[in-house]
Amino acid sequence: MKFFSRSGKAKRNRRVVVIGIDGTPHSFLKKHIDAGDFPHYKRILDSGELHRMDSVQPCISSVAWSTFMTGKGPAGHRIFGFIDRKPNPFQIFLPNAIHMGAKTIWGMLSEMDRRVAVINVPVTSPPQPVNGILIGGFLSVDVLKCAYPQEFGAELKSWNYRIDADANLGRKDKDAFFEDLNVTLDRRWEAARRIYEKEPWDFFQLHVMETDRINHFLWEQYENEDPLYHSRFVDFYKKVDALLGEFYDRSRDDTEFIILSDHGFCTVKKEVYVNQWLEDEGYLKLKGDEPKNVMDMAEGTKAYSLIPGRIFLNLAGREENGSVQPGADAEAVKVELTEALLNMTDPDDGSKIIEQVVRREDLYEGPYTEEAADLIAIPYDGYDLKANVRQPSITFKGDLVGMHTFWDASLFIKDRQISAQDFSILDLAPTIFKMMEIEPPEKFDGNSLI
Numbered sequence: 001m002k003f004f005s006r007s008g009k010a011k012r013n014r015r016v017v018v019i020g021i022d023g024t025p026h027s028f029l030k031k032h033i034d035a036g037d038f039p040h041y042k043r044i045l046d047s048g049e050l051h052r053m054d055s056v057q058p059c060i061s062s063v064a065w066s067t068f069m070t071g072k073g074p075a076g077h078r079i080f081g082f083i084d085r086k087p088n089p090f091q092i093f094l095p096n097a098i099h100m101g102a103k104t105i106w107g108m109l110s111e112m113d114r115r116v117a118v119i120n121v122p123v124t125s126p127p128q129p130v131n132g133i134l135i136g137g138f139l140s141v142d143v144l145k146c147a148y149p150q151e152f153g154a155e156l157k158s159w160n161y162r163i164d165a166d167a168n169l170g171r172k173d174k175d176a177f178f179e180d181l182n183v184t185l186d187r188r189w190e191a192a193r194r195i196y197e198k199e200p201w202d203f204f205q206l207h208v209m210e211t212d213r214i215n216h217f218l219w220e221q222y223e224n225e226d227p228l229y230h231s232r233f234v235d236f237y238k239k240v241d242a243l244l245g246e247f248y249d250r251s252r253d254d255t256e257f258i259i260l261s262d263h264g265f266c267t268v269k270k271e272v273y274v275n276q277w278l279e280d281e282g283y284l285k286l287k288g289d290e291p292k293n294v295m296d297m298a299e300g301t302k303a304y305s306l307i308p309g310r311i312f313l314n315l316a317g318r319e320e321n322g323s324v325q326p327g328a329d330a331e332a333v334k335v336e337l338t339e340a341l342l343n344m345t346d347p348d349d350g351s352k353i354i355e356q357v358v359r360r361e362d363l364y365e366g367p368y369t370e371e372a373a374d375l376i377a378i379p380y381d382g383y384d385l386k387a388n389v390r391q392p393s394i395t396f397k398g399d400l401v402g403m404h405t406f407w408d409a410s411l412f413i414k415d416r417q418i419s420a421q422d423f424s425i426l427d428l429a430p431t432i433f434k435m436m437e438i439e440p441p442e443k444f445d446g447n448s449l450i
């Protein structure tokens with residue numbers, strides 16, 4: 001009887017704190033810790049190592065955090081991108097917590113009578129019932145409805161809690177964007193502090209989304225040491241560093257403590273409009289003069305794309321107006337497309353854009369494999385694969401100056417040795433259950449790191 005002491009009372013499992021700093025690269029943390037810019041993270045490293053970690057393909061926040069929270073890959077949790085599609089009738093939609101096809105860490109712990117407090121993790125909106133408190137992530141729209149239990153929304157409102165920073169400001173007014181990011185982080189930090197103190201949790205997770213937001217809009221200015229924004233960018237991360245220090249101190253004696261990010265970041269060289277390329281190459285046909293997206297696909301389409309680089313054959317019998325016959329025809333299109341994608345070049349300087357094209361069956365394994373894209377194109381760092389239709393050219397330098405990288409996520413675990421050389425965000429759920437000394441109720445795709 002693993003969970004009971006000899007006196008017959010429930011054994012108290014070790015408590016776990018997880019702080020997610022979305023999209024904060026390992027290489028960036030290391031550089032600034034070494035330079036003395038992040039004194040809190042530096043002292044945190046007295047009790048463990050900062051590890052580089054792999055993300056998941058495609059390395060999109062919603063896919064990576066779904067992988068974290070379920071311990072399963074995309075074919076196990078059913079979240080394949082920021083946007084997904086239903087083939088027949090054809091529909092595109094933003095997947096959220098309702099579409100999650102596997103149990104989450106907090107769902108499983110709740111079923112086992114452990115208390116959880118989960119704040120702002122992607123793909124947790126609309127908030128699903130837990131044994132404790134859950135505040136939904138960035139797809140929530142109304143503070144009053146963003147939490148479980150729903151009454152907790154009124155409390156959040158009274159604390160002036162904010163769900164997300166205003167990304168429009170990142171485009172229009174960078175000074176206002178900094179202000180907004182700082183206020184959003186302050187309010188989230190304050191809510192997290194209160195919940196940490198007041199709630200009787202066994203598992204506590206705080207997600208900082210603002211780091212991903214600032215990276216998307218200012219990574220290039222940071223990397224180029226822009227005189228206006230470089231130091232403000234680093235100052236924002238100094239604030240995040242102080243937050244990490246505060247929660248680390250609270251965890252000092254008896255609590256497991258994890259900091260992780262879900263992917264790295266690099267400067268966008270160009271956005272690449274894969275659907276425009278597919279149209280130019282004759283694979284995609286569009287209806288009308290002003291098609292908006294792949295919902296306006298016309299008859300005769302052989303393939304279309306969803307972000308980032310996920311390419312679906314317009315397969316007869318599967319898609320609403322499928323035109324490629326399964327079997328030999330489909331195979332031929334896949335072979336032809338793979339070769340053409342690998343040969344795609346940047347019209348401005350001739351650089352190759354796509355490093356790898358992977359078939360879903362070679363990348364994923366699980367009950368939802370059939371719902372994945374047929375081909376997943378993985379670009380060289382700097383080429384951000386988009387799905388916009390009817391663009392004036394295949395590549396363009398747009399407003400988003402930072403993009404995700406697969407190989408540069410980060411992980412710290414207090415007082416635990418990690419001996420594995422290669423690991424990914426898939427391995428965190430089994431690690432957390434091992435730390436809590438709880439037998440997981442189902443099999444994970446990853447492996448415990450401790």
Ligand SMILES: [Zn+2]
Nearest residue numbers: 022023061262
């Ligand atoms: Zn992310």
